[in-house]
Amino acid sequence: LQNYNVQYSIGHGGFGNVYKAEHRFTGQKVAIKFIEKKKIQNHSGMMKRVLQEVAIHSRLKHPSILEVYNYFEDAHYIYLILELCPHGDLNSKLKTLSCGFPEHEVRSYMQQIVDGIVYLQKHRILHRDLTLSNILISRHGTVKIADFGLATQLQDVNEKHFTMCGTPNYISPEVASRTSHGLESDVWSVGCMFYAMLTGKPPFDGEGVKETLERIKSGEYCMPDHVSSHAKHLIKSLLQMKPEDRLKLER
Template identity: 35%
Template sequence: MVPGSAGAEPPPGWYLRDEGTGTLYKRGRLLGEGTFGRCYQVTEVTSGRLYAAKVIPRARLAAVGIGDRVERERELQCRLRHPHIVRLHGHFTDRGHFYLLLELCSRGSLADILRARGRLTEPEVRYYLRQLLSGLRYLHGHGLVHRDLKPSNFLVTERMRVKIGDLGLAQRAAPPGRRWGALCGTPSYLAPEVLDRRGHAAPADIWALGCAVYTALTGHAPFEARHRPELFRRIRSARYPLPPGLSPRARALIAHMLQPEPAARPGPARLLCHPFLTQVRDWATRGTRGTPRDTRGSLPVAPQGFTPHTLPPRACHSVPIFVGQEPLCWILRGCGCVPVTPAGGRAPPQRT
């Protein structure tokens, strides 16, 4: 859920009880607000387990479309099991509210990170995109189209892993000979065929993810305009500015994902093999001679081809310095020093 206006309804009580199981939860901090509900961190009292509870007033479920959307999310998400898709742990109701008990992603969303950072580096985008494509490949493999992929629906866990969330608009792919022509999703991320009511199938998810990649790398969406008709005209033309700072492989990736014709867009499996994602993963294996330096001229830094194995929590609010464990080992080895393992012991000898 993203910041917004959930209305003036009072929050639920400090303690929430699942009458079906007798489980008691304590309500914690507000995580976000959407158009029809709020999301809170909750703690299961007996076990101490943490969850994210999406709380929807029961009165709102009667509104046109909202009840169907919540039920669709519950029905679809309860069957999904993938490390990069937010897991639904359960649901229950009380007199005033309906609750979806979800996996907690305590670092917020990529939209939150972009608000704090402005934009991300290419290694970070590569790190997140691999995980998102893995989750999207799973969804498409199960015949599902998300229909609302965007940074605010990419949620980050305590360990800095990213997961696809909010399946409220998800739909099963249309059977052969049919198409879902509904206009739904976030305007700036809608594919041309969706605007033209030619169907909202898996390629529309690739388009939306391409818009998200562009946004993460540049700090703004590829298609922007003050008025909807102009925005939709720019989307249909598939013309967008490319900042000079992007690498050729990043430009090529975006161009592949933002093809105006749906059939020309590669699926998640092919995108995972794109040169932007398969280029050199560990820059230190090339040795330390000629290693690029940061702006201070002291620390070796990773070129754009580097893919980090993980990201530090500080990456949520500031640019991380890419001097990883493996590069540091190679630097020490090149200086005649003995590398040290994370546990503090000596690293095993390297074979040559």
């Protein structure tokens, strides 16, 4: 850590903070994620989850996925040296707008996100927390999939999981119903992100978590008139209730 000039906090979570930093010798600007060991050791299974996050994320190399440059630890923290995305995330950017991004901008974001998800699927990685808050904007204006804290490595493309996890507005019906789910649940999340980028909020957004989950399980949502017919068709193709009916992302 002494090789870095740690500057200020740019994000925080339940188990640590993310800081902007600069390498003292190369001048490279990075983000450093500090994961506090004391906090994760007090939560059952968290150390295993963090180590799994590091193992999965550190080996991913794709233009649409946030890069891990290095990782190490000391007695108090696990450190992830990450690519710096100085322009925040898509959710924060969306909140500055009155009703969503213009379609040409969404088209560009979607192409990059889908390319990244296809890469993950080829490597049998289920992200499980695809939200606009986890899509970061690089210094070049491109987008990067981040936060692999809930990601899991599947042994087979058809492997299923039963753990209910993720952000309520973006989880699939099978996750909300606590039934088996696989790679197709990430496709549903892509559909939710697509809808949110165009309209300003996720398709099943309710007054609270319970209402949101009920809406997801019913599969009913309203489509604003300003969304183009092509976009409506694509959203419908992604937000299919049966996982096997969802659009295949790979071209």
